[in-house]
Amino acid sequence: MLQMPLGQAAQLKRLLFVALLCLAGCSSLPTIVPDLARTPRQPVQLQGVHGPLSPAQSKAILEGLGRHGQETGIFDRHLAREEAIVGSPLTTGNRVLLLQNGPATYGAMLEAIAAARDHINMETYILEDDDVGQRFAQALIDKQQQGVQVNLIRDSVGTRGTPASFFQKLADAGVRVLEFNPINPFVARKEWELNRRDHRKLLIVDGRKAFLGGINISSVYASGSAKQGRRVQDADGPTWRDTDLQLEGPVVAELQKLFLAAWAAQKGDPLAARHYFPPTEAAGQEVVRAIGSSPDEAYSLIYATLLSAIGSAQTSVLLTNAYFVPDPQLLATLEAAAARGVDVRLILPSQTDSWLVFHAGRGYYEQLLRAGVKLYERRGVNLHSKTVLVDGVWATVGSTNLDWRSFLHNHELNAVVLGADFGKQVQAMFEKDLAESDEITLAQWQKRPIKNRLKEYLARMWAYWL
Template identity: 30%
Template sequence: MNDLLSIFLKHIFELNINWLLYIHFILVTYFIGVIISVRRPVGVAFAWIFIVMTFPVLGISLYVLIGERPVGRKLTKKITRMNREYTSITEKACQDYAEDRKQIPLEGRALSLLAEAKNGSPVVAGNKLELHTDSLEILQCFIDEINQAKKSLNLEFYIWALGGSADEVGEAMIAAAKRGVACRVLLDSLGSKDWFKSKWPRRFRNAGIQVTEALPVQIGRFQFRRADLRLHRKIFVVDGAIVWTGSMNLVDPRTFKQDSGVGEWVDAMVRVEGPVAAQFELTFAFDWSVDNPSITHFNECIPIKAPHKGAVLAQKLASGPVYRDDILYQVLLSAILDAQEELTITTPYFGPDDGLLQALMAAARRGVNVTLIIPKLNDSTLVAWSSKSYYGDLLRSGVKIAEFHGGLLHTKSLLIDKRTAIFGSVNFDQRSLRLNFEISLIVYNEDFCIKLQKLINSYLEKSDYVELADWIKRPRWHHYLENAAHLTSPLL
């Protein structure tokens, strides 16, 4: 009897093992098919195939969470529909401002056309720009703008952190709403999660401020929408005539992430008056309509043309994983390839793909003075080690690398030949280029570029240049750790 029972149990065990192997084979084969069904970089595809085959449960779970770039079937359809409705507005704007492009020097016109492609915004003349570099002063300027607003206030940020002067901005918003100013606040669900859990949403709504949570993180919906696609834009529009944009979130640097050991975050913002402000308000209106579940169609009126306030030519560049998701990459690549004399990049997170890396190296080798400024200390250990894996190739090609030691340098900028600047929320990494909803201001103006260069010089004064001879002497284990961290970059 015992022998029969043992044989039976052994048979059952073998059957279960066979079934598990069969299910394992079917699942792995299916997901490999899913991976190769989309043309993606070879390194990315092989990385995912390796993970799925080696660690099927973990690998498949990770792929479902972050392997694709969907924002969800329902939201994708909504964005696609609204984008068609948005097209008529942008087409009219391109017609209205067609003559403005002729004011750009010939070498800059191609970049403006590229940024305008696929339903983008045109270059517009007549803007006045002010570069602001002190975070606390910027927050006070926000409060002053809010106190002086007469008609509307539209705020769109990735993070609204609790505490310090950021709370004072909130109090000013409530006071503005109570005196009749129409206020709308759009914040990313993940970046502003602590804010949404606080008293502020209820206080805002009680005061008449409309609040919308962008891309809410919901357990159980990850199979329909990638959880780490984020709204990373920074837009603050006052009365439809003034816009603030740049790298800074609604945070007080004295209190924000002080436990990360990197010091205060260092940011910059630009204040714009003039016709380009309407482009940013249009982007806010589009994002608001997409993320507000009660809105089904994009019915915003064409923004009123703001009067000319200055002589600056500028252009809004918006991008995202559903629409215009390749334009941002092409603009950056084109800007690097077009540089003739100087190219300076400031970014807190550096993780280019091979195309951008080769473009930077080629620019340096053909005589362009290429400088990369990144923080010496980073709040992301994985990003910090991965970034260093590029140093050797860049230094050997002649790229200068400066590590900023005055805090976490968070300013995101690209300065080309001191004549053109790209300034905004975009990091020089795959997340900004492929995954996040981003916003930038392209400026075709030498006076603004001179001011940006002065800011860059102030960063360089607090930076240490990485020397190739010293870099080669670093401990061998650093080399392995950097390259190991680099292997994760294609998956993000």
């Protein structure tokens, strides 16, 4: 007979009771994305520093992107659909730098802040009152006092543990601080919807340089770990694994539009006049699309384009994600890719700061393994990266997790980068993580303890709310 500690048994009973109540009120989960096959296809047109390129120019650039990479037709099958879904342009002339983990990302962000001359726009989910948070706060205050306008959007739930005095100090220095969807309904500036959160991580400096990805502003990313649900400093070294991008070029203007739209939608006070859209200049050769999603739309634009990209894959899908609770459409898309011979590999966490998400995701392992999807769990870190590489030429990095919360309830932000050159960097990063991961086999997984199966079953009942 299965034995477990009394406290754990009581917790499981409570979870089961509440889960049954949730199921009674939500007997079926919604379809997140409509039929992608019906999406109209138009010729793909790139946006350069001087405006739209001609069809011939766009075609030549796209053909060049696939050279020296895997044999694939993803551009032909997917990009027109992506453009129709998302609406934001594919921009050329960008420079993209792949950043891994807190020290590299924070160093680059703080260097960019120090060099700001006109304005700084920052949007974040978590901004903590710790060593890293204080460094960023002081850097922003210093620039504000130098005449650089600083505008900050911080999520109310994500920053609920940060003292009000932390943000008041910023505001007193002249920083415009906007609380996204306040927890307190009496201070909400629009309709109050507690479940809608701003999960984006974005920093824009002078309209010319931008940072996005998965990283929050917290010391755990510099050197930290999670303990009993709280973020605490850990002197043993960095244990959070994250991925971000530094971007320069025309795509920064698209990210700027998303920030300003979020500010306006939250009914923030009018922003001080600044050069938010400086003349566009080429900074490199990368082709990039910015994609922002919000629950105000009929469906997640990021999710829809991800399904389309995986559905168009011919050779490989390499996916790394922190919080994996797939819906039926994503499961079917991954299984179909594996069935047609695509090498589908997922790197997922072996430990996490979210018990429910962790076990809910594991509840789908057997189904995926039977379909031929290869699963790996990253050792020794809290995996927080959100990256996908398809056929070695279509890559995305951003804030979006593969769970219902990201696709239904959160405001998210990703960048899509095209081409074999950048794809090789993402693949090298994936293989490095793969070397630090343990493969999960079907035979091994079927031998897991009954208590783990029960956790998975209970956690999956919460899928819609995770």
